[in-house]
Amino acid sequence: MKKPLLSVVITVYNEEENIKPLLEATYEALKEIDYEVLLVEDGATDNTVAEVKKYANDRTKLIIFNKNYGQTTALAAGIDMAQGIYIATMDGDLQNDPTDIPGMLKKAMDEEWDVVAGKRANRKDGFVLRKFPSKIANYIIRHSTKVYLNDYGCSLRVYKAEIAQNMGLYGELHRFIPVLAKLEGASMTEVDVKHHPRIHGTSKYGLSRTFKVMADLILMLFFQKYFQRPIHIFGTLGLLSFGVGVLINLYLLVLKIFGEDIWGRPILLLGFIFLLGGIQLITTGIIAEIIIRTYFESQEKKTYKIKSVYQGAVKE
Incomplete structure (x- = not known):
């Protein structure tokens, strides 16, 4: 079977009210392109599935x-x-504009970019709950990972x-997809894209996501710095911890x-609890992440289960 140019x-x-305008806008924007559309319904509790079946084309x-697995897993399945x-990836809330996709695709093809990321030039979200936390997160991610994009939160990418x-x-x-792509050696660029205010439904994001x-x-x-040489981080922390312990013991010896x-000094006990507990928690979290990846990738397992797949019908 011949592959389409674009998926x-x-x-x-829970985007039932957005499905009809979303699909209509997407089909219109892509009418000059050989495309397919994959909608991933992430355990919705409303009539999203029925609306998609009503308006989906062939x-x-x-x-x-x-069930609901979250946006990252839904993206992975699609x-x-x-x-x-x-x-191309985009959200189903009508805030991304599918008319930007043809231009992004052309730029990727003509200039041979591996990734063309969208940047919401005039973002239509609230400042306190959405824009301000996003600006802080983007700044921290950009300067700590050295992957210099302006908008890590924009889902519209090719x-x-x-x-x-x-x-x-x-x-x-999913917010770190550009970093993951960079780890694969991808070349990437960023272009301004349109952004619309949410009309139907409610946002699934908030300040709690910052943590x-x-x-x-x-x-x-x-993953960027130590995945192939974890001893560099764990060894350094271990030596630092050991050195602090030696200094404390020498001080107590004196x-x-x-x-x-010197027995039973609270500050000594508290310091050891916080230091060792913090190192143990961070180390356990990273090791657990590696184990999970090894479990799924070595056995070619997926992190999701698909109940069914529906193919749209030809419209008369």
Whole structure:
């Protein structure tokens, strides 16, 4: 079977009111392109599935999860099933504009970019709950990972399929997709894209995600710098910890020599608890992440289960 030029992966979760305008806008924007659309329904509790089946054309597949797994897993499923030479990703909330996709695809093809990322030039979100936390997160990610994009939160991107399908999406790493792509050796650029205010439904994001992003950033920095040489981080921490322990013991030894009682000092016990506990928690988290990746990739297992796949019908 001939591969389409472009696969568009759209994640949807409780977006029933957005489905009709989303599909109509997408089909209109891509009418000059050989495309397929893959909608990944991430365990919706409303009529999203029924709406997709009502308005999907013959180039559209609906991937239905048996429960809610999260955006990263939904993206991974869509990317895994995509047949296109290039893969575009976007949200299903109508805030991304599919009319930007043809221009991004042309730029990727003409200039031979592996990834063309969207940058929301005039973002239509609230400042306190969305824009401000996003600016802080983007700044931290940009300068700590050295992957210099302005908008890590924009889901609208176009990839070469071989890059997208080898990134290894797990957990909640969709914000770090550019970093994962860079680890695959991808060349990337960024272009301004349109952004619309949300009309229907409610946002699934908030300030609580900031802590998750920071935790995932630690993991990304580990993958960037220490994945092939973990002894460099664990050995350094171990030596530092050992050195501090030696200094403390020497200090206590001196106090003991001069006749002071050193047993049961609260600050000493508290320091050891916090130091050793912090190192143990961070180390356990990273090791657990590696074990999970090894478990899935070595056995070619997926992190999701698909209940069914629906193929859209030809419209008369």
